[in-house]
Amino acid sequence: MDDPLMYVALGDSITNGRNVRKKQRYPSILTRWLAQSFHHPVYGRNWGKNGMSSSGFLNQLQSPRVFETVRHAQFVTVCIGGNDLIYAYFKWRLWRNDTYLDEAVHTLARNFHRICEQLHWLARGNVVFGTFYNPFPLTPLAVETVEFCNYGVIRPTAERYGFPVADLYAAFRGRESILLENYRTGRLEEYRPLSRRSPVHPNVDGYSTIAHCFARELLKSSSHRNDGEP
Numbered sequence: 001m002d003d004p005l006m007y008v009a010l011g012d013s014i015t016n017g018r019n020v021r022k023k024q025r026y027p028s029i030l031t032r033w034l035a036q037s038f039h040h041p042v043y044g045r046n047w048g049k050n051g052m053s054s055s056g057f058l059n060q061l062q063s064p065r066v067f068e069t070v071r072h073a074q075f076v077t078v079c080i081g082g083n084d085l086i087y088a089y090f091k092w093r094l095w096r097n098d099t100y101l102d103e104a105v106h107t108l109a110r111n112f113h114r115i116c117e118q119l120h121w122l123a124r125g126n127v128v129f130g131t132f133y134n135p136f137p138l139t140p141l142a143v144e145t146v147e148f149c150n151y152g153v154i155r156p157t158a159e160r161y162g163f164p165v166a167d168l169y170a171a172f173r174g175r176e177s178i179l180l181e182n183y184r185t186g187r188l189e190e191y192r193p194l195s196r197r198s199p200v201h202p203n204v205d206g207y208s209t210i211a212h213c214f215a216r217e218l219l220k221s222s223s224h225r226n227d228g229e230p
Contacts, residue, residue: 004041006125007031008069010057011079014132014210015048019181019201026202027077029211030218034075037219045069053083054111061118074125075222077214078115079168081149082132084108086200089142089188101145109153116161126221128214129158129165133172133179135200138186164221166213172206179206 009015009027017025031044047066049056057080060066070076088104091097119127131150136142150169158165177183182199184190192198202210 002040004043005034005038005075006069006073007034007042007044007075007077008073009044009046009048009077009079010060010066010070011048011077011130012052012057012083013048013050013201014082015046015077015079016050017046017048017201017207018050019196020204020207024204024207026207026211026214029208030077030214033211033215034218037215038222042075045073048079051083052080053087054080054108054115058111058114058118061115061122067122070119070123073123075218076119076123076125076127077130077166077218078119078127079130079132079210080115081108081112081154082200085142085145085149086191089136090191090193092141093188093191101141105145105149105153108149109157112153112157116157116163119163120161126218127163128217128221129154129163130210130214131155131165131167131169133169133176135176135180135183136186136188136191137173137176139188142188164217166210166217168210168213171209171213175209179203179209181206 027046031042035042084104088100091100131154134146155165180199181201181203182197
């Protein structure tokens with residue numbers, strides 16, 4: 001029997017998905033869908049880590065185990081950046097100092113460029129990046145900052161390196177109340193560090209939505225490769 005294909009999921013707690021059962025996490029769903037689509041066994045490896053920032057992500061890529069799985073994977077998804085802003089939002093809420101947000105966006109932009117650079121060199125398979133959704137759509141500052149990071153940093157930087165982007169932000173926008181666990185008012189004031197009641201993680205339907213967004217881009221990217229397109 002042929003060796004299974006490999007899918008590697010990289011990211012933070014959204015990728016880790018510990019608030020739902022393992023089979024309901026988006027990497028698990030996506031592994032099953034890829035196997036069905038390609039009529040071939042797929043081995044999934046979930047490297048998502050709770051609390052992971054873009055700086056922590058760069059460090060993780062240096063791990064020999066992560067390095068090797070990414071290098072040999074046919075499919076890779078990346079969902080990172082939300083924690084950079086959440087940590088900065090919390091500081092902003094305490095001290096109302098805009099420099100925390102400015103510094104977080106600057107750090108994310110710098111790190112994201114390095115992440116794309118490293119994956120462009122390291123990964124041999126199809127790599128898809130995801131934008132990140134906004135758990136606080138009724139806080140104007142959150143909307144402005146998240147949209148800038150998604151469409152001013154993540155999308156243009158990924159596309160500059162030839163990586164497709166799954167627009168998770170657009171898929172969740174206007175549907176936060178039905179796709180996020182513990183969603184209530186959509187305001188930043190609900191965020192509580194380390195609290196499981198903070199409305200920052202998807203529910204079962206939310207994870208399925210993320211899997212669908214990534215699947216669409218991965219299948220499209222794989223089709224382009226097979227057709228000899230860049």
